[in-house]
Amino acid sequence: MNIGEIARRAGVSRSTVSYALSGKRAVSEVTRRRILRVIDEAGYRPNASARALAEGRTRTIGLVIPPAGRRLTPIQLGFVAGIVAAAGRHELDVLLSPSGGEHDRSFERIIEGRRVDGVILTEIRLRDARAARLRDSGVPFVSIGHTVGAEAGSWVDLDYEGLAAGCVHHLADLGHRVIALLNRPREFLDSGYGPASRALAGFTAATAARSLDATTVCCPDDATAGQNRVEDLLAARPEITGIVTVNEAALPGVERALRRLGRAVPALFSVTGVVGRHWAEEFHPPLTAADVPVEEMADRAVELLAERISAPAAPARHVLLRPPISLRASTAPPSP
Amino acid sequence: MNIGEIARRAGVSRSTVSYALSGKRAVSEVTRRRILRVIDEAGYRPNASARALAEGRTRTIGLVIPPAGRRLTPIQLGFVAGIVAAAGRHELDVLLSPSGGEHDRSFERIIEGRRVDGVILTEIRLRDARAARLRDSGVPFVSIGHTVGAEAGSWVDLDYEGLAAGCVHHLADLGHRVIALLNRPREFLDSGYGPASRALAGFTAATAARSLDATTVCCPDDATAGQNRVEDLLAARPEITGIVTVNEAALPGVERALRRLGRAVPALFSVTGVVGRHWAEEFHPPLTAADVPVEEMADRAVELLAERISAPAAPARHVLLRPPISLRASTAPPSP
DNA sequence: TTGTACGCGTTATCAG
DNA sequence: CTGATAACGCGTACAA
Numbered sequence: 001m002n003i004g005e006i007a008r009r010a011g012v013s014r015s016t017v018s019y020a021l022s023g024k025r026a027v028s029e030v031t032r033r034r035i036l037r038v039i040d041e042a043g044y045r046p047n048a049s050a051r052a053l054a055e056g057r058t059r060t061i062g063l064v065i066p067p068a069g070r071r072l073t074p075i076q077l078g079f080v081a082g083i084v085a086a087a088g089r090h091e092l093d094v095l096l097s098p099s100g101g102e103h104d105r106s107f108e109r110i111i112e113g114r115r116v117d118g119v120i121l122t123e124i125r126l127r128d129a130r131a132a133r134l135r136d137s138g139v140p141f142v143s144i145g146h147t148v149g150a151e152a153g154s155w156v157d158l159d160y161e162g163l164a165a166g167c168v169h170h171l172a173d174l175g176h177r178v179i180a181l182l183n184r185p186r187e188f189l190d191s192g193y194g195p196a197s198r199a200l201a202g203f204t205a206a207t208a209a210r211s212l213d214a215t216t217v218c219c220p221d222d223a224t225a226g227q228n229r230v231e232d233l234l235a236a237r238p239e240i241t242g243i244v245t246v247n248e249a250a251l252p253g254v255e256r257a258l259r260r261l262g263r264a265v266p267a268l269f270s271v272t273g274v275v276g277r278h279w280a281e282e283f284h285p286p287l288t289a290a291d292v293p294v295e296e297m298a299d300r301a302v303e304l305l306a307e308r309i310s311a312p313a314a315p316a317r318h319v320l321l322r323p324p325i326s327l328r329a330s331t332a333p334p335s336p
Numbered sequence: 337m338n339i340g341e342i343a344r345r346a347g348v349s350r351s352t353v354s355y356a357l358s359g360k361r362a363v364s365e366v367t368r369r370r371i372l373r374v375i376d377e378a379g380y381r382p383n384a385s386a387r388a389l390a391e392g393r394t395r396t397i398g399l400v401i402p403p404a405g406r407r408l409t410p411i412q413l414g415f416v417a418g419i420v421a422a423a424g425r426h427e428l429d430v431l432l433s434p435s436g437g438e439h440d441r442s443f444e445r446i447i448e449g450r451r452v453d454g455v456i457l458t459e460i461r462l463r464d465a466r467a468a469r470l471r472d473s474g475v476p477f478v479s480i481g482h483t484v485g486a487e488a489g490s491w492v493d494l495d496y497e498g499l500a501a502g503c504v505h506h507l508a509d510l511g512h513r514v515i516a517l518l519n520r521p522r523e524f525l526d527s528g529y530g531p532a533s534r535a536l537a538g539f540t541a542a543t544a545a546r547s548l549d550a551t552t553v554c555c556p557d558d559a560t561a562g563q564n565r566v567e568d569l570l571a572a573r574p575e576i577t578g579i580v581t582v583n584e585a586a587l588p589g590v591e592r593a594l595r596r597l598g599r600a601v602p603a604l605f606s607v608t609g610v611v612g613r614h615w616a617e618e619f620h621p622p623l624t625a626a627d628v629p630v631e632e633m634a635d636r637a638v639e640l641l642a643e644r645i646s647a648p649a650a651p652a653r654h655v656l657l658r659p660p661i662s663l664r665a666s667t668a669p670p671s672p
Numbered sequence: 673t674t675g676t677a678c679g680c681g682t683t684a685t686c687a688g
Numbered sequence: 689c690t691g692a693t694a695a696c697g698c699g700t701a702c703a704a
Binding site: 012013014015016019025026027028031050053054056 | 673674675676679680681
Binding site for chain 4: 002003004014015018019022024025046047049050051052053054055056
């Protein structure tokens with residue numbers, strides 16, 4: 001069933017059928033009703049490919065995520081779910097592209113074939129080949145996360161610098177004097193991954209401002225590494241009384257390490273940081289932390305992208321979110 | 337840049353350009369080279385929408401996942417990542433549709449607009465409105481998971497019945513006489529969710545066959561619930577020496593409950609089951625369990641779908657996987 | 673208020 | 689071996 005057949009059955013031209021459906025041109029009420037009845041009887045739906053071709057837009061956005069090899073974290077999963085939901089509210093479908101490096105097949109297919117009206121990039125790096133590619137090709141895009149010098153593109157990000165500093169101040173206010181930062185993996189820091197480097201900057205600046213004794217350590221994104229790092233850290237520096245972490249995947253290991261070392265939380269040891277709400281709630285005791293507002297970030301990213309698609313010439317917009325630290329039960333004054 | 341312009345610059349017809357690219361008709365070497373050079377210079381890429389229209393296929397598959405409200409488990413995330421990767425190997429893109437209930441916007445958009453050549457359904461239910469809808473509309477589909485009476489469609493599934501039985505036999509062989517099944521949430525069982533009901537059936541049959549004292553309990557998909565369920569279970573029936581679980585999200589809670597109750601694993605208590613490898617490895621001690629072969633299931637699902645797309649009339653195929661139980665460190669003979 | 677023509681890429685067909 | 693043409697299916701600028 002196609003629009004021509006509907007037109008034939010309704011005794012009108014194809015354009016009249018199209019206008020009756022879109023309302024972009026006046027169609028007499030009688031004609032419109034007749035057309036709609038025929039459409040209803042025939043169960044006609046416009047073909048998306050033909051529509052995309054004629055309109056010059058696909059009503060689809062691309063969502064670029066790290067390839068399957070690198071394990072997706074629950075936060076990234078949250079972005080995917082949130083973006084798909086938000087896109088649905090804008091009547092947009094989502095094409096998933098697992099692309100990391102330079103010339104990625106699925107990424108190229110999507111861009112070159114103009115399969116999408118815009119792209120959302122996640123896990124953006126300092127020099128991001130995908131962002132450069134999108135700029136060159138003129139496809140509107142928004143990134144979740146930003147890098148310095150990326151002012152040209154729109155982005156949504158978390159103020160890791162301010163949040164890490166906020167955590168430091170919280171611990172300092174409670175009376176902690178010797179604290180540590182449990183950061184993301186070393187490679188992430190080295191490759192200029194924003195959250196890792198900005199958390200480090202915020203932590204360093206705030207501990208200096210409060211004259212705290214500060215240690216920082218990188219940690220792979222898994223529980224075993226988290227356990228090892230914390231055990232090593234407290235063996236080397238037993239005087240540490242609190243940890244700020246931005247590595248949520250390490251949390252179960254942090255919990256285990258502290259238990260094994262007899263550092264009861266929060267009586268003898270405080271833990272805080274920036275993590276997904278799920279992880280904060282699963283921690284024992286529940287973690288006092290800035291919850292990553294995954295859904296809000298996804299919403300804003302889609303919103304920004306929808307804007308850039310409809311007005312590509314408008315100036316880029318930047319959204320830097322700074323959620324509050326949710327007081328739960330993992331921080332307290334240090335034991336004397 | 338379009339194919340007509342390429343044809344003009346190369347001094348050939350549009351069809352020759354197309355044939356030179358696809359190889360579906362012989363084109364002289366000289367002409368072909370000239371065309372390819374022009375294409376290269378102009379940076380021409382066929383428009384995917386126009387190609388989809390002409391070919392009558394989109395080179396895209398739909399992946400239907402539970403909506404964002406219901407938390408996605410790491411296994412589901414694994415399916416998404418695995419399917420996207422496998423689809424990429426078939427030169428297929430993936431359109432994500434978070435759809436659960438009856439009339440879901442994004443699902444309808446995808447099906448009615450013929451935006452996809454086929455669909456992969458996950459989290460399939462006993463009477464699945466989406467499966468019925470796909471059957472009616474004639475869109476090829478494959479489901480991950482199956483229900484009785486769904487013989488008409490192709491599917492890939494895990495033999496939860498055999499796997500649960502295998503876990504029971506493993507515990508029975510070690511000498512356990514009183515064991516329990518920690519199942520998925522009660523609503524899942526009630527709504528005819530296959531893995532939950534088949535695990536229950538396999539567990540029940542095997543414990544009966546081995547004359548074991550068996551208890552079964554449902555458990556919401558989270559750690560806190562897991563802890564509560566296990567604590568309640570062992571308070572009511574302290575003689576239980578082993579647990580079979582198909583609820584991976586509950587595992588961190590299971591670990592906590594056993595520790596609190598002083599049931600050292602595996603010396604005093606055994607734990608086994610069917611869970612994603614990641615969860616098995618994060619458990620302390622590492623969990624002896626049948627690892628859900630997420631990647632293989634994703635591969636097979638895409639493969640089956642590719643077959644159904646190319647030969648829709650061919651009979652449906654069913655793949656029932658039964659991975660081995662990986663011996664790690666969480667089971668041992670019961671203490672005397 | 674309605675109809676016509678165009679654009680997009682692939683492919684079958686007919687004609688060289 | 690190559691070219692020309694039409695059809696696929698839609699939205700929409702433009703003409704009537």
